[in-house]
Amino acid sequence: MSPLMLRVEGRTFKDSQDREVTLRGINVAGGAKFPSSPDVPSDVADKFFDADTLSFSDRPFPLAEAHEHFARLKRYGYNTIRYVFTWEAIEHVRPGEYDEAWIDHTIAILRLAKEYGFMVFMDPHQDVWSRFTGGSGAPIWTLYACGLNPEKFDVTEAALVQNTWPEPSRFPKMIWATNYTRLACQVVFTLFNAGRDFAPKAIIDGMNIQDYLQGHFIAACKHLAQRIHDVGDLENDVVIGWESMNEPNRGLVGSADLTTVPSEQKLQMGTSPTAWQAILTGSGRSCEIETWSFGNMGPYKSGTTLVDPKGESAWLPADYDDSRYRWHRDRGWKLGECLWAQHGLWDPSNDRLLKKNYFAKHPKTGRKIDYEEFTNSYFMDYYRRHSEAIKSVQNHSIMFIQPPVWEIPPSLKGTKDEDPNMVYSPHFYDGVTLMTKKWNRYWNVDVFGLLRGRYYGPPFAIKVGETAIRNSFRDQMTAMIKEGTDYLGAHPCVFTEIGIPYDMDDTYAYRTGDYTSQALAMDANHYGLEGSGANGFTLWLYMATNTHAKGDHWNGEDLSIYSVDDRPLPLSPTPASPDDKSSTSVDPGSPAYSQSRSSETSKVSPSNIKATLSTPPITSKPSTVSPDTENKPGFRAAEAYVRPSPIATVGKVTSYGFDLRNCTFTFSLDAVTAAKEEAPTEIFLPEFHFPRDNTDVEVSSGKWTISLDEPDRGMIQRLRWWHGAGKQNMTVNGVMRRQGMALGKEEEEGYLDRCQQSKCSVM
Numbered sequence: 001m002s003p004l005m006l007r008v009e010g011r012t013f014k015d016s017q018d019r020e021v022t023l024r025g026i027n028v029a030g031g032a033k034f035p036s037s038p039d040v041p042s043d044v045a046d047k048f049f050d051a052d053t054l055s056f057s058d059r060p061f062p063l064a065e066a067h068e069h070f071a072r073l074k075r076y077g078y079n080t081i082r083y084v085f086t087w088e089a090i091e092h093v094r095p096g097e098y099d100e101a102w103i104d105h106t107i108a109i110l111r112l113a114k115e116y117g118f119m120v121f122m123d124p125h126q127d128v129w130s131r132f133t134g135g136s137g138a139p140i141w142t143l144y145a146c147g148l149n150p151e152k153f154d155v156t157e158a159a160l161v162q163n164t165w166p167e168p169s170r171f172p173k174m175i176w177a178t179n180y181t182r183l184a185c186q187v188v189f190t191l192f193n194a195g196r197d198f199a200p201k202a203i204i205d206g207m208n209i210q211d212y213l214q215g216h217f218i219a220a221c222k223h224l225a226q227r228i229h230d231v232g233d234l235e236n237d238v239v240i241g242w243e244s245m246n247e248p249n250r251g252l253v254g255s256a257d258l259t260t261v262p263s264e265q266k267l268q269m270g271t272s273p274t275a276w277q278a279i280l281t282g283s284g285r286s287c288e289i290e291t292w293s294f295g296n297m298g299p300y301k302s303g304t305t306l307v308d309p310k311g312e313s314a315w316l317p318a319d320y321d322d323s324r325y326r327w328h329r330d331r332g333w334k335l336g337e338c339l340w341a342q343h344g345l346w347d348p349s350n351d352r353l354l355k356k357n358y359f360a361k362h363p364k365t366g367r368k369i370d371y372e373e374f375t376n377s378y379f380m381d382y383y384r385r386h387s388e389a390i391k392s393v394q395n396h397s398i399m400f401i402q403p404p405v406w407e408i409p410p411s412l413k414g415t416k417d418e419d420p421n422m423v424y425s426p427h428f429y430d431g432v433t434l435m436t437k438k439w440n441r442y443w444n445v446d447v448f449g450l451l452r453g454r455y456y457g458p459p460f461a462i463k464v465g466e467t468a469i470r471n472s473f474r475d476q477m478t479a480m481i482k483e484g485t486d487y488l489g490a491h492p493c494v495f496t497e498i499g500i501p502y503d504m505d506d507t508y509a510y511r512t513g514d515y516t517s518q519a520l521a522m523d524a525n526h527y528g529l530e531g532s533g534a535n536g537f538t539l540w541l542y543m544a545t546n547t548h549a550k551g552d553h554w555n556g557e558d559l560s561i562y563s564v565d566d567r568p569l570p571l572s573p574t575p576a577s578p579d580d581k582s583s584t585s586v587d588p589g590s591p592a593y594s595q596s597r598s599s600e601t602s603k604v605s606p607s608n609i610k611a612t613l614s615t616p617p618i619t620s621k622p623s624t625v626s627p628d629t630e631n632k633p634g635f636r637a638a639e640a641y642v643r644p645s646p647i648a649t650v651g652k653v654t655s656y657g658f659d660l661r662n663c664t665f666t667f668s669l670d671a672v673t674a675a676k677e678e679a680p681t682e683i684f685l686p687e688f689h690f691p692r693d694n695t696d697v698e699v700s701s702g703k704w705t706i707s708l709d710e711p712d713r714g715m716i717q718r719l720r721w722w723h724g725a726g727k728q729n730m731t732v733n734g735v736m737r738r739q740g741m742a743l744g745k746e747e748e749e750g751y752l753d754r755c756q757q758s759k760c761s762v763m
Contacts (some may be wrong), residue, residue, distance in 0.1 A: 006119055006240045008398055008421050011490045012652070013535055017679040019648035023119070023494055023536025024684070025080030026073055029060030030543035030552045030560060032125065032134035033082040037091075041553035042131070042161075043168040047185055049151060051140035053130070057102045061544040066109055067713075069544055070116045072562070074714020076569075076642050077684040081113060082121045082243070082496055082535035083539035088130065088139040090220045092326045095141065097219065104228050107234065117712025121400055123135075123496070124221055127239060128179040128249075129188050133159040134555070135176060137246075138188075141325045142213060146188050146206055147339055149316045150333075151385040155272060156283050158183040158314035162555055174294075174435055175269050176555040183282040183314055186275060187339065189251030192357070193378045197363050198253070201342055203330035212225070214382060221594040222389040229393050232628055241398030242390045243425060243496065244383050247405050253378060254369040255359045258345075259582040264371070264451075268292035268299040281307050283338050284312040286349060294435050296456070298445075309464070375403050376410045380417065383410075387419070400425040400496065401488070406451055413489040423535075424484035427497040428477055430525065437504050439517040444469040448476040466524075473528030481532055488700050492535035498525055499540035499728075502636065503551060509634055510548040518637035524759045526643060530657040537593035538612050539641065561641055569638035569688050639688065645733065647718070649680040654727075663734040668727070675702065676720045681728075683719040690717070690734035699723065700729045 003016035011019040011733035034040055038047045060083075061069055073081075089102050113120055130549040132150040133143070135441050143150045153159040161177050162171040165740070179185050195202055195210030202209040260276040269292055277287045286308035293302040303670025318336030322329050334342060341348050341383050345358045361368055369377075369728065402425045403409045412418045432444050443464050446454075450461040481493045500521040502509070509515045529537050543552045543560035551558030556663035643658045644665040651671025659664050667683065675681055681757070685695070685706060692706050709718055721730065 002395060005238070006398070008423065008492060011485075011492060011535075015648055017033055017648070019598055019650055019679060019681070020646075020653055021648055022646045022653065023080040023312045023538070024078055024645045025082055025119075025494075025536060025538035025648075026076075026078045026542050026561070027082045027084055027123070027497065027538050028073070028542050029069075029084060029546060030541050030554060031061060032056070032059045032086060032089070033127070033554050034131060035059075040163070042163055043548070043550070043553070043554050045168065046165040047162050049132075049140075052093055054092060055099065055102065056086070056092075057099070057105045059089065059102075060084065063105065063108050063112070065544065066112045066168075070112060070118070071544070071714050072568070072711070073542065074116050075716060076119075076561075076638075077645060077686060079117070079119060079647065079684075080536065080538060081118050082123045083120050084123050084124055084125045085224075086137050086219055087142075087217055088137065090224060091216065092139045092141075095145075095216050096219075098223055103224060106224070107231055110228065110234050110238055114234065115712065116368075116714045117238045118238065120226070120238050121222075121243060121288055121398065123246055124241045125191075125246040126174060127247065128159070128185050131163070132161065133157075133184045133188070134161045134179040138217070138552070143184070143188065143215075144316065144320075144325065145212065145327065146191055146209060147202075147316050147333070147335060148184060148187060149320075150184075150316060152309075152312050152314050153184055155185070155312045156282050156314040157273070158278070159185065160270065171556060174268060175435070176270050176380045177267055178272070179210040181265055181267075181275075182273070185249065186252045186278065189249045189255055193382065194253045195251060195458075198359060199339060199343060201330070201332045202339060205327050205335060206330075207210065208340065214385060216388045218386050219388065220395060225390050225393040225397075235394050239394070239397075241423070242386075242394075243400040244386055244402050247427065248379060248382075248402070249372045249404060250371070250378070253734065254371060254374050256357060257360075257530070258353065258356045258358070266298070269294055271305060272299075272362070273307070276356070277307075279340060279346065280339065281309055281349065283341075283348065283428065284309045284311040284313045286310075287511075293454040296399075312449045313338075325647070351691075367520075371404070371407050375407060379403060379453065380410050380412075386416070393701070398423055399422070400494065402426065402477050406448070409484055409487040409510050409664070411487050413487060417760065420491045422488065422491050424488050424493045425496040426480050426484065426493070428473075428480065428495050428528075429498065429519070430473065430500070433504075433521055434501055437501050437506075437523040439500075439504060441466045441469070441520070444472060446472050446476060447455070448479055451668065452479075466520075470524045473524055474531035477528050477532035477534060486686060494535055495529065495537040497540040498529065498537055499559045499745070500525060500637075501558055506613075507548065513634040515637040519640040519660075522640035526641065531655075533655075551567060554665075561638070565637060566634055566636040566677050569635045569642055570590075574678040603724065639737070642686045642688060644686060644690070645684050645686050646721075650678075650679065650681045650723070651725075661736075663736045665690075665732040665734075668729040668731070669723075670727050671723065674724045681719070681723060682722040683732075685717050685719045686730065687717050690732065694735055696733045700728045700730070704727075704730075713756050751754055 006021060007014050015021050031309060035054040035056050037055040039046055050432050069425040090098055110120060127135030129135060132140050140150060153161060154164045160175055164170050191199055191202060191209045192213045196208045199209060202258055204212050228239055255275055261274055261551040271289045272292045273289045277289055281287050288304050289307050290301055291303045292299045304447045315338055321333050340346060345355050346353045383401060398421050399419055400423045405427055413710060431447055433439055443462050446461045446463060449455060450458060455461040463469050464554060484493050500518060502518055504517045509518060524545045541559045542562055546552055546560035546563040552560050580625050640660060646653055646656055649669050651669045653669045654670050656667040697704055699721060704719060704721045706719050708715060
């Protein structure tokens with residue numbers, strides 16, 4: 001057998017030449033969340049419920065366009081792809097029937113990714129379970145299997161779905177994530193994780209709904225893995241591994257009191273029902289429910305509202321025909337009635353709650369269930385089944401384990417579950433920027449530290465000033481990596497999602513071409529990644545059809561590093577026309593000026609904090625670039641994410657980082673042996689920051705070269721370094737660019753001239 005493209009060795013990744021590999025990756029692609037035929041993004045109601053006769057066969061993008069996308073990503077320095085796909089794409093028609101045309105397309109895309117030299121790991125993606133519960137992931141039949149009626153989710157608020165919202169263009173941004181705490185998701189995740197314990201009457205095709213759902217999901221993933229294996233030229237050569245499941249959720253398992261909102265529920269927006277209120281409205285009862293908005297230091301109660309389903313139920317009617325999907329539902333599972341009522345949780349005759357702590361303890365053992373218990377028992381039961389299924393087909397597959405978001409990983413260190421071929425794959429998002437759609441230089445919050453009880457309360461977790469915020473990102477990621485090591489053992493850590501919203505400051509950048517806020521936010525996130533010692537990351541997101549008007553075409557999100565309405569970063573050292581310059585002009589009225597250029601000592605007050613915090617609705621605009629933007633084209637903050645990085649290191653990476661403001665890359669390593677002629681240390685060095693004739697390099701030993709290579713179709717600039725053994729360091733200085741100032745006539749002389757005017761000296 002040929003050497004593996006990538007292997008796990010303790011805390012690091014290694015290539016076939018025994019060099020440490022750093023994964024610099026991207027999620028491909030956002031379009032995988034919804035079908036291609038018919039094309040039904042989340043703001044389109046037409047044909048939304050035609051869910052059995054659809055196709056994902058052109059996702060993540062058509063094969064004819066794949067060269068363009070892969071060449072772009074390769075030139076940006078990415079070597080890894082987290083390949084986003086959904087259960088719905090494979091098995092949307094009915095249980096056990098797979099879409100082989102979509103799998104054929106996937107194999108063709110993966111083959112092309114191989115030509116570009118990408119390492120790919122497969123991401124079985126879900127957000128709040130499925131498109132029909134407001135996100136992406138599972139096919140619609142899974143909801144019918146659970147006894148739910150997705151066509152009644154809107155009136156009962158069992159789920160808030162943009163496609164069925166009265167005015168989809170005004171669907172509140174980020175409210176989709178609250179579906180995790182609404183009825184539909186609470187039911188289906190509870191059944192998926194723990195149906196045997198909490199819904200023993202839910203029997204379908206002779207098995208509990210837990211085994212039915214997990215069995216079909218894992219079988220679908222295994223079928224895809226088998227098809228990839230069978231073609232013979234993808235496994236290990238491009239497909240290096242599989243992730244367990246994107247952002248798993250426990251549903252109601254472990255809920256201590258159904259009549260209160262759990263203290264750990266940090267996101268509240270719009271109507272915010274307790275689990276008990278969600279059960280009632282799901283069964284047609286009206287309830288007065290609290291409403292919440294996002295402001296000040298997070299969510300705050302803004303009032304109450306009456307949610308009245310007018311007798312409509314989120315549960316299937318008693319006369320629903322189960323033969324549609326060819327399954328047999330046990331007679332003990334009655335349709336037309338809430339499943340929890342059938343298990344004695346409440347009495348529909350008088351709407352009395354009988355067991356408010358029904359999910360707090362294991363029904364057989366009486367053992368209390370908290371998040372750690374859930375992760376170590378129910379989540380691990382699923383993870384073992386998933387891992388065993390994939391490895392039965394692809395036995396060298398690297399398994400990317402992703403526990404519930406922000407939660408403590410399972411305790412696997414030193415146990416039989418500690419797989420040496422395992423990678424910890426948490427997510428990190430700057431929640432303040434994500435929710436407010438602003439880069440606020442004044443303050444941010446140490447969310448991880450707050451969740452781990454390191455502060456007396458939220459006010460003590462506030463970090464004031466840009467330096468403190470950047471260091472906080474780094475420290476949070478460092479702490480997450482350490483926690484992974486403490487619980488999982490010494491394994492690599494890859495942050496498989498991290499990113500920023502581009503529609504900041506009420507889309508100021510789209511109107512002016514000034515992406516300063518986005519560049520500062522993106523740079524701060526990368527600063528955290530580089531300083532944390534992570535083994536890599538996959539940025540969220542690449543979306544091939546992103547536009548300024550529609551963003552990522554999914555729930556109003558706009559996190560794609562690429563947009564058809566923005567111009568690409570000029571990566572070639574050939575002169576560019578004046579129109580190709582990025583606008584970094586910042587006038588006093590610009591959001592970037594007030595939030596990112598203000599004095600570090602500016603005071604924070606409740607009034608100015610509240611002014612920066614809002615949750616604007618999605619606005620529908622024509623997908624055209626305004627004349628003003630044509631005059632000031634932006635590069636979508638590409639200068640912040642197209643940055644230098646180790647590719648393959650002889651020895652151990654001890655530290656590296658890129659100072660964007662000063663255009664300085666620093667890199668340190670510790671090598672047992674000197675670099676060999678045929679296998680030196682290699683670094684991605686983007687031409688935009690480091691044109692070959694205008695870059696200075698200082699090394700502690702050895703020789704180096706900079707060359708523009710095309711080893712795997714995609715052309716990238718590499719720095720190769722043949723160094724000695726022991727501790728080594730390198731400093732690379734490129735072209736400093738003027739920050740936050742308007743471009744004058746003297747600067748409109750093309751890319752090379754600007755580079756030559758700003759040459760840096762060796763440190």
